[in-house]
Amino acid sequence: MQGAAIVRHVVTFGRVLREVGIEVGPGRVEDAVRGLGAVDLTRQDEVYFTLRQTLVSRHDELELFDRAFVAWFLRGPVAPLVRQKQMRRFTDRVARDTLETGTDDADDANPSSTPHELGASGHELLREKDFAEMTPEEFERVRRLMAAIARTRPRRQSRRRTPDTRGDRLDLRRLCRKSLRSGGEPIEQPWKSRKVVPRKLVVLCDISGSMDAYARALLFYLHAIVGSGGGVEAFAFGTRLTRLTPDLATRDPEAALARANEIAVDWGSGTRIGGSLAEFNTTYGRRALSRGAVVVIVSDGWERDDPDLVSREMAKLARAAYAVVWVNPLKGNPEYQPLAGGMRAALPFVDRFLPGHNLRSLEELGAVLAGIERRHAA
């Protein structure tokens, strides 16, 4: 192959990759061309790895790449390629737009419905109302109030220090510099302190039939949290587990919920809490997603299978996590007793057990998350 032919080939292949949703910038194409210039073009494995290593940067894109490679270079029969609907770079904009339109509408419909005026009597009622009993209009109003609650996130101290007059540690670098003027006497003492940054937050939300009304509300809440900054991971589970984070960042939460329902719920077959937790622990826990994180599980605790599995997997989860919070909408009923087998099995590993049936309880959740401390330390 001549130089120009290689370039043409690679550029076209880059376009094929973009078609299937692998983002390929011009810099990458250039690397690929340079790389091919350095390897033996008669060897298929060298060509394959050179293209793969220069054009792909994510493990989960490898399969798509392989199919595109077979289709393009080997002209082999392949399964149809899937086109990804949205590109990640729109993520932020979409998330922001959703929040902004939310506020605009609120102003049009009801000038006083800003989050700061939660205390108004109409809202007081709305705050107490069970999500399951709300009309679509009420639900719509509640949605907008959630963004405000979502801003409270659990925090941790970063190890990084910044100048701070009320800091707890001398800033030696600045001290030395300032001491120059006073012949080595540290007259002025600059201090520094640790920054406080948001702590990782992992939310696992039960979306099986019995949780329907609540799961929807909580997903809107999650959507707002994901919009509040990085370090949030969201999952939905029913009979299976599915990761929601990318959907919550790009699409509207209704679409995310619909998709999660398709993947994770077999209608009428009950909830597999233990199995879903196991899936989380193996797939994501192993990658330390839960380590040091505040993990929030939202579920009514009805386990279809063996409660023992719930307790085993909860033990694993609790060991890795900073703290575990269980939100059970049924707890909103004053007569509720945690009798469901799954719930009983899980409780010993739960740091905080909260209701999540109305807006007020979400506020409470927000407050708990903001101030949560590790149980083992407390």
Next chain:
Amino acid sequence: MYAESVSFRTIDELESALREADYLPDRGLATALFLALALEKPVLLEGEAGVGKTEAAKALATSLEARLIRLQCYEGLDVSHAVYEWNYPRQLLHIRAAQEGTVSEEELFGSEFLIRRPLLEAIDSDEPVVLLIDEIDRADEEFEAFLLEVLSDFQITIPELGTIRARRKPAVILTSNRTRELHDALKRRALFHWIGHPSIEREVEIVMLRVPGIPEALAKEAAAFVRGLRSLDLVKPPGVAETIDWAQALAALGREEIDAEVVEQTLGSVLKYREDIETVRDETLVGLIEEARATANR
């Protein structure tokens, strides 16, 4: 740029040099390392713990006759531990010692008071260097952004001293266990290679190389057994590193083949979690051993 250092014209050449350094790369990894040198770009190696990411960097350094500089990442890693720090006690003592005479700022922030950390060391080196930035996924995102800057320009600015530019670009290897996705910008800067578990033939070869004198039959059984373990639902599936450790233990016990007794005794060097050891007890263990022996004898 690498005029006086070792260089490789083909992937085969690099592969045999790595073999001489007791490392058996598959074709993909050899290609990745070759491209990293040819394009002078960092390479990001991702994969489960124990598949030999760190070892690859060490072997590359040996093959290149280069110095290996390692930066181990952790949450909270900052510039003063990764790049440089001023030696404050010495600085203060120096000002005191000067007493009446005045100390100029230039004098105080001169290179004799500079403590050089791995990144500065790698950038400011005259000998060939392989810079290993290990477990970058453990560092926080602020550090990743800083690293991105260093890796694009290969220069470091120290306000008091000015900018230090690399006279020769170090070969850079980043590793990640994928506890989180890295920032796209950093990934764009690097070549990407995913290391999976090796094929059974290669793993046997690796064990034979790293555990000299081990009977081939034992190496095969050990590799096949570990492979069986990886197919189970474990908290931490064993990597190649664990296979090597275990084979060493078996060889040290003078074993010719594996049986339930010796596996029970030594399982701790393959499985590092109590839950995993419990999962593998009893029938599972016997089944795995039978299967491993069948695979090894094929």
